[in-house]
Amino acid sequence: MGSLRSVVLAGGGTGGHIYPLLAFADALRRHFPDIRITTLGSPKGMENQLIPAAGYDLRSIPAFQLPRSLNLDLLRTPDRMYKSAHAAGEVIDEVEAEVVVGFGGYVSVPAYLAAWRRELPIVIHEVNVPPGVANRMGMKFTKRVAVGFPHQLEQAEALRNARLVGVPLRTGITHMDRPALRPQALYHFGLRPDLPVLFVSGGSSGARTINLAVAAAAKRLAHAGIQVLHVQGGRNDPFEVPKDLPVPYVVVPYLSDMQLGYAAADLMLCRGGAITVAETTALGMPAIYVPYPFSNQEQRRNALPVVESGGGMLVDNSELTPEWIETNIIPLARDRQRLAAMGGAAARYGRRDGDEQLLRFVLEAVS
Ligand SMILES: CC(=O)N[C@H]1[C@@H](OP(=O)(O)OP(=O)(O)OC[C@H]2O[C@@H](n3ccc(=O)[nH]c3=O)[C@H](O)[C@@H]2O)O[C@H](CO)[C@@H](O)[C@@H]1O
Incomplete structure (x- = not known):
């Protein structure tokens, strides 16, 4: 394996762009303890x-809002684009980066531009x-594109020649022994073991x-x-849960230790964000996916191969009602055999070494 002294990682917006960046940063640190890691957000x-x-150096780049599609609007924002790329370039020069790795989100664009120059x-x-x-903009500057899932290679012309590496996931999730962590997780949330x-x-x-x-x-669930x-x-408003339920219903605002949630769970009900799907399948977690309906069907595409291989169920956002939950989730959550079969199928689809595979790809790029 080669070596690296300084890298710039760019990515931001929501967790889906940031957690893979962090997991990759952890892999860099494991292999090269003295490496300088700088992130752009x-x-x-x-x-x-x-x-x-997570303990990493974050540099803020002036906001640069891209239009939702690549069109002429881009040319109407040259000043801001220039300013952002200039700021990214200054950071790249200061830390003497050898490579820029981008995970998407608007902030990646100035990083790609500055690296290209x-x-x-x-x-x-x-x-x-x-x-x-x-990232589509970034692909104009590099052919070194890595993807998280096999379906991406088939379903997007722009990704046809990409390298399938998987998704870098936090080791707290990929190395977790779920049964061993379960009692502690249940205790942490005040949930019953039975x-x-x-x-x-x-x-x-x-x-x-x-x-x-x-x-x-x-x-009905209780x-x-x-x-x-x-x-x-x-980013969501609080909601009301009835008091005096006969069994625990625990609401938490956000989990920094997502692995505790996974360890406590028998079944998951979630959106189909790419990193969520990578995590549920890496863990062999049976899941019911409710894809976000307003962004190009991307979440449906993420979940469909898992569901087709038997690792979960899919329900439309508009069909997720309390009645649907009663009819479908209650029997499933009580059926240990079915849950185990689903979990096994999910695990066969999942990958755990995305961080190592991406590192290999990055080392090839700098060699
Ligand atoms: C509405 C929308 O456009 N969503 C996109 C967004 O989703 P989003 O940002 O929600 O990303 P994902 O669902 O892919 O990942 C969420 C990440 O947040 C973590 N987590 C979540 C809740 C919590 O309390 N604690 C915690 O750590 C999860 O473990 C996971 O690592 O980015 C994904 C990756 O580009 C896309 O596939 C999604 O389509």
Whole structure:
């Protein structure tokens, strides 16, 4: 394996772009303890909480809002684009970066531009179909594109020649011994060991439809003996859960230790964000996916191969009602055999070494 002294990692916005960046940073640190790792983020994204909390150097680049599609609007923002790229370039020069690795989000664009001007290697990691706007721009400057999932290679022309590496995931998740951590996780959340746990999470920002539907089904779930661990999500309004339920229904605003949630869970109800899908499958977690309906069907594409291989169920956002939950989730959560079969199928689809595979790809780029 080669070696690296200084890298710049760019990515921001929501958890889906930041957690893979952090997991990759951890892999770099494991292999090269003296490496200088500098991250570029935007002033308002979740990176401002998550990256410093993980102990990495975060530099803020002036906000640069891309249009939702690549069109002429881009040419109308040259000043801001120039300013952002200039700021990214200053950081790249200061730390003498050998490579820029981008994970998507608007802040990646100035990083790609600045690296390209300096003729530095650029590596892009993309997890969605269609690829995000920022990474699509980046692909004009580099052919070194890595993807998280096999379906991306088939479903996006722009990703046809990409390298399949998987998704860098936090080792707290990939190296977790779920049964061993379970008692501690249940105790942590105040959940009972004798009843199944439904773990509800709408991704890093939360999901209003999921939150309201599950809260409205709280009584039915509780009377069926199903406990709920419900992550409200970073950007969502609180919701009401009836008091005096016969079994625990625990609401938490956000989980920094997501592995505790996974360890407590028997079944997950979640959106189909790419990193969530990478995590549930890496863990062999049976899951019901409710794809976010407003972004190009990308979350449906993430979840569909898992569901087709038997690792979960898929339900449309508009169909997730308390009645649907009663009819479908209650029997499933009580059926240990079916859950085990689903979990096994999910695990066969999942990958755990995305961080190592991406590192290999990046080392090839700098050699
Ligand atoms: C609405 C939208 O556009 N969503 C996109 C966004 O989702 P989002 O940002 O929600 O990202 P994902 O669902 O892919 O990942 C969420 C991440 O947040 C973590 N987490 C979540 C809740 C919590 O309390 N604690 C915690 O740590 C999860 O463990 C996971 O690592 O980025 C993904 C990756 O580009 C895309 O595939 C999604 O389509």
